[in-house]
Amino acid sequence: MAEQKLQTKNRSPGRPPRTDSFGKASDLRDSILDHAELAFAEAGFEGANLREIASLAGVNQALIRYYFGSKADLFDECFRRRGGVLAGHRHVNLDRLLEISENPSVEDLVFAYLKPQWDMKYSSPNGAAFVAMQARLHAEPEEHALRLRREVYDASVKRYISALSQVLPQVPKDIISVRMAFLVGAYLFMLNDLGRISDLTEGHLTSFGKDEMLDQLVRFLAAGLRAPV
């Protein structure tokens, strides 16, 4: 991918002068995370390359090690950073919904769950990268991937399952759980694959904006959740 020399700044070693008066907590650390996110999204864990990440982030490769340790640790940190924010948004959204009404609609619940990641995807290239990273993580069979996902998301998913269970008393809770898994699959795939759907639809899709697409998805999933048992 990176044929060019990709030399990092040829600055002498040692701590660089603090130009800014504020203590703007480690700029470079964030830069590394940002570029790692992009790299992992594009090439996957194995495919991503520390030299390139370092180079694009404008730092020496050893700095990655200094801040994060191993490549795997870097990956985890990437994931947790945004994953935590995401899970937080989901909690907040659910709280709000339940404040307004005891029995929100299924559509509202689904929307509350999906919206944060949908927004993240369109907020910035890095947001989109994170979505891709996550889709990849879900396809990983590795033990490690599983643990990460659980750590970051399980709590919020369980809350949504409970809430759905309350507004759908006809559907047993274990079935709701399974359907929630279907939901996650559909929306992750969707988010990651969005650009390509137009192939299947022979161009019809151009009429759907991203908001409409989310609407479509919510409608589809809500109907599935409500399906008679």
Added chain:
Amino acid sequence: MAEQKLQTKNRSPGRPPRTDSFGKASDLRDSILDHAELAFAEAGFEGANLREIASLAGVNQALIRYYFGSKADLFDECFRRRGGVLAGHRHVNLDRLLEISENPSVEDLVFAYLKPQWDMKYSSPNGAAFVAMQARLHAEPEEHALRLRREVYDASVKRYISALSQVLPQVPKDIISVRMAFLVGAYLFMLNDLGRISDLTEGHLTSFGKDEMLDQLVRFLAAGLRAPV
């Protein structure tokens, strides 16, 4: 992963004697494909390792090159081998359905589409590996992955979209297309992730056998496809 010496058979070079009287078309070639399938499923394209594949398949690494060329070519061949079979089954299933009745139920159509891969997953470890490989391929952002998927699956997907469109005249075709994409996402995720769902369900899931799970999925997706517009 493979710490051991993993030496290939220490046989002298040159063509080995043909012990069997039948010309059982290249045993080793198939063995390579089988083990490559397992490796790609477990570790992804980048993560898989030709030396290990060769070793497990009981052949010299150079034989992979002899038969398939590059690693990427090997991957493609793996994918096409089973993907072709799968697409074939889908076509056959659809043909049968349409023979029986002009207007099959949405459930029947969904089932006809899903069943072949479901069976493949449970037919053998290699079948399961292929499913995992495919799930990974869908998470790949690479151009190459996209082309492969299209090559292998597009035709059958389009046929199913048409059939669904006929039995669901209330739903515009472009919406059916989008929903079909949701469907693919949900089922791929499901198939690949099956074992882990029980985490979310806190053990409730043990009561679902694999057939019941497929039933659940079909019900969910059919309801989604039917959702009012």
Added chain:
DNA sequence: CTTGTTATTATTCAAATGAATAATTAATGT
């Protein structure tokens, strides 16, 4: 039989890559 072709191995090559170390400079506390 001899010659060419096919299938297979052993071995080598060159590049990439994650990790590690040592050097260097700024900041900070005393």
Added chain:
DNA sequence: ACATTAATTATTCATTTGAATAATAACAAG
């Protein structure tokens, strides 16, 4: 001022890895 710590770089190391080549044995054809 001085010593310690924090942040950063240049450089080296060891391993892995995909690819390539050369050797060799069985088989097939004439």
